Amino acid sequence: MNVIKRNPANRAFPSVMDELFKDLLGGTQYTHKTVPPVNIWETEQSFSVELMAPGMKKEDFNIELDNDLLTISAEVKTENTTEERGKFTRREFGYASFKRSFTLPETVKEDEINASYEDGILKITLPKKEEALPKAKRLIEIS
Numbered sequence: 287m288n289v290i291k292r293n294p295a296n297r298a299f300p301s302v303m304d305e306l307f308k309d310l311l312g313g314t315q316y317t318h319k320t321v322p323p324v325n326i327w328e329t330e331q332s333f334s335v336e337l338m339a340p341g342m343k344k345e346d347f348n349i350e351l352d353n354d355l356l357t358i359s360a361e362v363k364t365e366n367t368t369e370e371r372g373k374f375t376r377r378e379f380g381y382a383s384f385k386r387s388f389t390l391p392e393t394v395k396e397d398e399i400n401a402s403y404e405d406g407i408l409k410i411t412l413p414k415k416e417e418a419l420p421k422a423k424r425l426i427e428i429s
Contacts, residue, residue, distance in 0.1 A: 335388070337408040344403040348360065360383060
C-alpha cells in the first residue's frame with residue numbers, strides 16, 4: 287500500500303478556476319484576513335509597541351486597557367464604485383477589522399500610556415514604574 291501526500295497549497299484546479307473566472311466575476315478566492323504586524327521593544331525607560339496599519343485614520347482605532355490586558359482593535363468599512371452613466375459596471379464593498387491583545391508586565395505605569403498614529407504606524411509608549419527602572423551603581427563600604 288502506498289501513501290500519497292497532498293499539498294493543499296499546490297492545487298491545480300482552483301488556480302485554473304481563478305484564472306477562468308477572474309475577469310468575469312473578480313476571481314473565486316476569498317480575501318484573507320490578516321493581522322497587522324507588530325514590533326515590540328524594551329528600553330531602560332519604557333516599552334514601545336509599533337503596529338503597522340497603513341491607510342487607516344486615528345479615529346479607526348480603539349485601544350483599551352483592562353486588568354493588564356492591552357487590546358488594540360480597528361474596524362474600517364469602505365465602498366469603492368466605478369460608474370457608467372445610468373448603471374453600475376462594477377461595485378465593490380470592503381470591510382477590514384482586526385484585534386490584537388497583549389498582556390502588560392506589572393512594571394508598566396498604566397495611567398501614563400500614550401499613543402500616536404503617523405505614516406501608517408500606530409505607536410504606543412508604555413512607561414515603566416520607578417521601581418522597575420535600573421538603579422545607579424553605588425559602592426558599598428565595608429565597616
